[in-house]
Amino acid sequence: MLSVTLETERLVLGPWQSDDWIRFRPIATDPEVMRYITGGIPWSDEAIRFFVDRQVNLYRERSFCRWKLVEKASGNLIGFCGVGFWRDRLDPEIGWWLARSHWGRGFATEAAAAALRDIFERVKLDRVISVAMPANTASTRIMQKLGLEFQREFENEGVRLVEYAIGRSRYFQAAAPNAAPGPASTASPADGL
Numbered sequence: 057m058l059s060v061t062l063e064t065e066r067l068v069l070g071p072w073q074s075d076d077w078i079r080f081r082p083i084a085t086d087p088e089v090m091r092y093i094t095g096g097i098p099w100s101d102e103a104i105r106f107f108v109d110r111q112v113n114l115y116r117e118r119s120f121c122r123w124k125l126v127e128k129a130s131g132n133l134i135g136f137c138g139v140g141f142w143r144d145r146l147d148p149e150i151g152w153w154l155a156r157s158h159w160g161r162g163f164a165t166e167a168a169a170a171a172l173r174d175i176f177e178r179v180k181l182d183r184v185i186s187v188a189m190p191a192n193t194a195s196t197r198i199m200q201k202l203g204l205e206f207q208r209e210f211e212n213e214g215v216r217l218v219e220y221a222i223g224r225s226r227y228f229q230a231a232a233p234n235a236a237p238g239p240a241s242t243a244s245p246a247d248g249l
């Protein structure tokens with residue numbers, strides 16, 4: 057099987073290994089990172105392992121996932137960004153979490169532009185949604201910058217959420233000129249939320 061790696065100016069987006077969960081743990085247990093995910097409650101080790109294994113399996117089956125983000129400069133795992141499946145829904149959903157140390161420097165937008173481009177150009181999905189709490193303006197701002205459009209506000213398990221979406225045709229018409237994150241995906245011989 058070929059291994060997919062996406063590269064941007066400052067980041068490498070790639071598949072997970074099961075034992076990466078331990079490097080993802082500091083991010084998923086930071087109450088500030090988890091503020092708009094769980095209300096600030098850290099994920100358990102079991103939830104973290106489940107998330108990482110879900111990405112390993114999704115990548116194996118579909119050749120995309122919520123990519124592991126590695127910062128080129130440090131070699132550190134600094135979060136994830138990419139398409140997975142939100143809860144039990146069938147609509148592919150793009151999402152992003154970063155280590156707090158890396159917020160506010162455009163990393164999420166840089167990663168998300170590369171992931172979205174890959175999902176339409178290589179994977180050829182028809183449509184991608186994104187879901188966030190309305191107060192998570194950093195996240196909804198990224199959605200807007202990528203060209204996703206507001207669809208609806210809804211409630212899930214007592215939590216108000218907003219849903220944005222973008223389809224292939226809109227992506228290629230409108231978003232692509234703003235979403236040129238660097239080299240396209242590379243493939244070399246060799247992997248929900």
Ligand SMILES: CC(C)(COP(=O)(O)OP(=O)(O)OC[C@H]1O[C@@H](n2cnc3c(N)ncnc32)[C@H](O)[C@@H]1OP(=O)(O)O)[C@@H](O)C(=O)NCCC(=O)NCCS
Pocket residue numbers: 088089090092093151152153154155158159160161162163164165166187188189192193194195197198
């Ligand atoms: C959401 C998250 C990934 C954003 O990462 P980031 O790398 O800081 O985002 P960017 O630097 O690419 O900024 C995205 C946009 O949001 C804006 N923004 C960033 N933080 C913001 C904040 N706290 N409040 C309002 N706007 C904010 C930025 O200014 C930028 O918009 P601009 O280009 O118009 O200036 C990061 O805050 C995070 O990991 N949060 C915790 C996990 C999470 O909530 N994920 C999303 C779940 S839906």
